[in-house]
Amino acid sequence: MARRAAELRAAGRDVIDLTLGEPDFAPPAHVGEAAVEAALRPLGYTPSNGIPALREAALAAIARDRGLLYGGDEIAVGCGAKQVIFNAFMATLTKGDEVIIPTPYWASYPDMVRLVGASPVFIHCPAGTGFRLSPDDLAAAITPRTRWIIINAPGNPSGVDYDGEHLHALAEVLRRHPHVMAMSDEIYAHIRYADEAYASLAMVAPDLRSRILIVDGVSKAYAMTGWRVGWGFGPADLIARISAIQGQNCTQTATLSQIAAVAALTGPQQVLAERKAIYRARRDSGVALLSRSDHLQTITPAGAFYLFPALKRGLDDVAVADRLLEAGVATVPGSAFGAPGHLRLSFATELGTLDEGCRRIVAALGASL
Template sequence: MPSVPISEALKRVQPSATLAVTNKAREMRAAGHDVIGLGAGEPDFDTPDNIKDAAIEAIRRGETKYTNTDGIIELKRAIAQKFRRENDLEYGNEQISVSPGGKAVIWNAFLATLNPGDEVIVPAPYWVSYPEMARLAGGKPVIVSAGIEAGFKIKPEQLEKAITKKTRWVVINSPSNPTGAAYTRDELKALGDVLAKAPHVWVMTDDMYEHIVYDNFTFASLAAACPDIYERTLTINGVSKAYSMTGWRIGYAGGPADLIKAMGKALSQTTSNAASISQWAAVEALTGPQDFIPERAAIFQERRDLVVNGLNDADGLACLKPEGAFYAFPDCSSALGKKAPNGDVLEDDIEFCAALLDIEKVAAVPGAAFGAPGHFRVSYATSTEVLTEALARIKRFCAALK
């Protein structure tokens, strides 16, 4: 059989590490193993009933046909209202794009704007897909690292140093996947001052976790905090995290009309519109009751405190307290170089996570996948009971290292 002719573009990218860990955990469970999966980035809460009901009503009304490529007008209006209400941002309908998931929004923006050799500045730790999608679209990711000592947030001087004549985009994700770190309004303004001096650079802000913040942290969107660069900013969001709608696949963005039009052109020749029923469900999500969101965030905060305290109690681990999202990102570098009970010497975070899964049946994602070797990511988007058991296994694993 002839080999598949893999494209040079695809050879540039790696498969998603988070999906790989989640799939491995599922396979092990199917084989009868008692696996605790802490790899998935999705809330364990169900989609609220009013949103489900809106989808059912849309089906009954016959809203089952193709829609406008980049979203129905009702959803665009709801998104514009959301931006105005929650983010102090004004966007017209022609400035809003709807895609089948937040990942598709990012891909369409990169596909519409990147030429070979264009640079995309990506702060690390980063969500696994940012650099890979930039590579797939022909761009070159430029990684700017911010360690645990900096709270996993880049400084203005780092950003300024990374910008070149080839820089096309800067990606800012706050609160962050994988660290949960969130930029304050003043920190965003400081980055915006740098970007204001680089008019050729566009800014992509991923605000997907804006509603999952803790300890009275006040979320700010970069385009609102830095109005001088509003015309060069694509503000990305979606309904997956706050509304527990990961499987509905609705992402959206607000930005300059010309960019939105170009993204629509890319959409028209790739996925076309997001699912019609999902779009009507998203209308209800954004315009219906919002009171459950802070209630769920409070539950996530309780879980965060449980997980961070538990990880810091484990031998060789050190974990910052995240400002948002539902991930902890512990440093495991002090545990590396030791021997696990199965005889493996843990040379890096990848081997650490592999041994943790093999011995204690806890699935976590290595930090190397996020551009931060020596760490691993834990999702606490699961029940307190499951997290308590997972922490007990992690502590037992770390205590057994020699």
């Protein structure tokens, strides 16, 4: 949809693009300054699991932000969170293995699972339950071939968030199935709107830590998607295998990017709160505008930067997204995330543009249905 929106724009059409899955900000200024300074020095290869300064900064960040203490052999660094996830699957999965993926999901998970020959197993998590994975549904989906469950919170595209109580119930299921690992994708952990402190599986179930891989990085929090730096915290044996795959794949993520990521993690952090306030204002404005449509049901997302309204009356999301594009606003149909009947709108978009996009959606739905 982003490509089609760009084509229409190139042809002179007025199209608002709400498809983007990345912050619309620049990285904090000190990140760029550190990179410029480093670029003038010789930059060679680094260890495949990252420069020590980056590993130390990421370990200090998770200790500071989530109270989790990991050792130097419990962190792997990759080209974005995405590569860490892929390396972990490659290190652990074989044909016939299963990975449980709650829907709606980040569109890359199922393809990554399939690429290494394993099978995604989807659990439908309806809007009515806040898109949360039910512990009973999880228990019912686990088989002897299950290798991983994925928990992504705050979630893309739904903004789902979990409280400690819910995570305790999921942990209880995992305790009954010791062959299952949990991938906790926490890439949006710094973009949360709830007042309660962040809770994640490793925080509420320390006894399961040897079975949990936390994935995080600088992409979303520090607006550094293009720099390609992410990391994973987990048990040393898994981390060693992930790093071995990294080393034979592209050796390491770019040295310059690693230096920039250190600057992001160790520099002033108030940019996180400032940008969260901006996202929150956009979210609230978008939800208010979409609520004017009789055809949409929008849950206020607890995190990340997407609105994920449900289309009422069984409307087809792909057809609606096509029609909205014609009306001058690009969205992503929920089918791309395993959730037909929804649309994803990114509010990583300047407020005035987002508002105009939402008005166009409401008008187009109202006019054509």
